[in-house]
Amino acid sequence: MNYNQTLAWLFKRLPMYQRVGAPAMRLGLYQMNRLSAALGNPHHSFKCIHIAGTNGKGSTAHMLASVLQTAGYTVGLYTSPHLKDFRERIKINGQPIDKDIVVDFVNENLETLEAGNYSFFEATVGMAFSSFAKMQVDVAIIEVGLGGRLDATNIITPILSIITHISKDHQQFLGNTVEAIAAEKAGIIKENVPVVLGQNKESVQKVILDKAKSLSSLVFFANQTETYATDLLGDYQKENLATAYMALQALIEFDVNENHIREGLQAVAKNTGLQGRWQIIADSPTVIADVAHNEAGIAVVMNQLQSMNYDQLHIVFGMVEDKDFDQIQQHLPRDATYYFCSPKVVRAKTVDQLFTEANRLGYNGKPYTSVSDALYAAKTTASPSDIILICGSLFVVTEVI
Numbered sequence: 001m002n003y004n005q006t007l008a009w010l011f012k013r014l015p016m017y018q019r020v021g022a023p024a025m026r027l028g029l030y031q032m033n034r035l036s037a038a039l040g041n042p043h044h045s046f047k048c049i050h051i052a053g054t055n056g057k058g059s060t061a062h063m064l065a066s067v068l069q070t071a072g073y074t075v076g077l078y079t080s081p082h083l084k085d086f087r088e089r090i091k092i093n094g095q096p097i098d099k100d101i102v103v104d105f106v107n108e109n110l111e112t113l114e115a116g117n118y119s120f121f122e123a124t125v126g127m128a129f130s131s132f133a134k135m136q137v138d139v140a141i142i143e144v145g146l147g148g149r150l151d152a153t154n155i156i157t158p159i160l161s162i163i164t165h166i167s168k169d170h171q172q173f174l175g176n177t178v179e180a181i182a183a184e185k186a187g188i189i190k191e192n193v194p195v196v197l198g199q200n201k202e203s204v205q206k207v208i209l210d211k212a213k214s215l216s217s218l219v220f221f222a223n224q225t226e227t228y229a230t231d232l233l234g235d236y237q238k239e240n241l242a243t244a245y246m247a248l249q250a251l252i253e254f255d256v257n258e259n260h261i262r263e264g265l266q267a268v269a270k271n272t273g274l275q276g277r278w279q280i281i282a283d284s285p286t287v288i289a290d291v292a293h294n295e296a297g298i299a300v301v302m303n304q305l306q307s308m309n310y311d312q313l314h315i316v317f318g319m320v321e322d323k324d325f326d327q328i329q330q331h332l333p334r335d336a337t338y339y340f341c342s343p344k345v346v347r348a349k350t351v352d353q354l355f356t357e358a359n360r361l362g363y364n365g366k367p368y369t370s371v372s373d374a375l376y377a378a379k380t381t382a383s384p385s386d387i388i389l390i391c392g393s394l395f396v397v398t399e400v401i
Helices: 003-013 030-038 057-070 099-108 110-116 120-134 178-188 202-214 237-250 258-265 268-272 295-305 325-331 351-360 371-381 394-398
Strands: 047-052 075-078 090-092 139-143 160-163 195-197 219-221 279-282 286-289 313-317 337-340 365-367 387-391
Touching (some): 003 099, 030 110, 030 120, 047 057, 047 178, 057 075, 057 139, 057 258, 075 120, 090 120, 120 139, 160 178, 160 237, 237 258, 325 351, 337 351, 337 371, 351 365, 371 387, 387 394
Parallel strands (some): 047 160, 075 139, 286 387, 313 337
Antiparallel strands (some): 075 090
């Protein structure tokens, strides 16, 4: 198979949660351990950092990668889902792996992947671990896919565990309270492995601390005292920056100085290719794309808007069906004009359903047949001094950046 044929096989043959939702979800480590054993347990050959959390784990992972790269280390980075290119999931020193690596991995392990009935996510985790081992990375930063305790990435024993901010999301899999969700996230904590904990409410902290204590794991709180700048826009990045900074202080086996930290944090997007976090994609009017998609994420984005000057706010908004609009809408401004749409994924909430829910609650807007049509209408309507915000789902952002 060539590269395009390989991607087609991965997307069609293996169930992918981001596209189809719950039918593709398989929580548990048995299958991932089987696949890893068949691959020769590549994750045993490199050091890794494991990151879980509801919001901020992707940004934190990219900040860490940028700083460690600046310090001269070869850094593997595994994150999900991707925005535009499948290879965004697996990067080495900020560059997506070569297409040949993807093709070779699937071709060489095709029989194993087909016979084992592995999920798309399990296959990509295996691909990432194999790639990092072959490229002999100094450290790999591994972002949890969903939850933590039963996530396929949790077969690793890292040198550091990081848990970012925790809020309600994926309740159908993780539990209906933040404390229950925190318990699932805390499942990445390993015996005697230090933990960095991002800013969280007291009841969440207690869950994490109790788990860490039971495993004799030291906990570092992300209470940043130094002032650093980052090229990642959005006030909410301050919290992620504090978590990344504390993680760097805990990584005592790496030679990272203050210059590395300052330089790396100021070049995160450049060094790692991170997109979709308060990303300004046009001016006059200002068009901002942000992958905020749950209640906590939408809340911080809307808080950010309050600090900006503009005449009128236009919001291009779409969701997936397992997100609760009633919860999210509490943070959506009533004085904005909405352009409702549906991204091109199976699990998307239909635009008719979304518009009906929003109209019932009194939001001012219209439904559009596609994300591109919604954005075009917003651009046509907006004046140069207005702001257009694109949010609600990663898949909506994917179609515009």
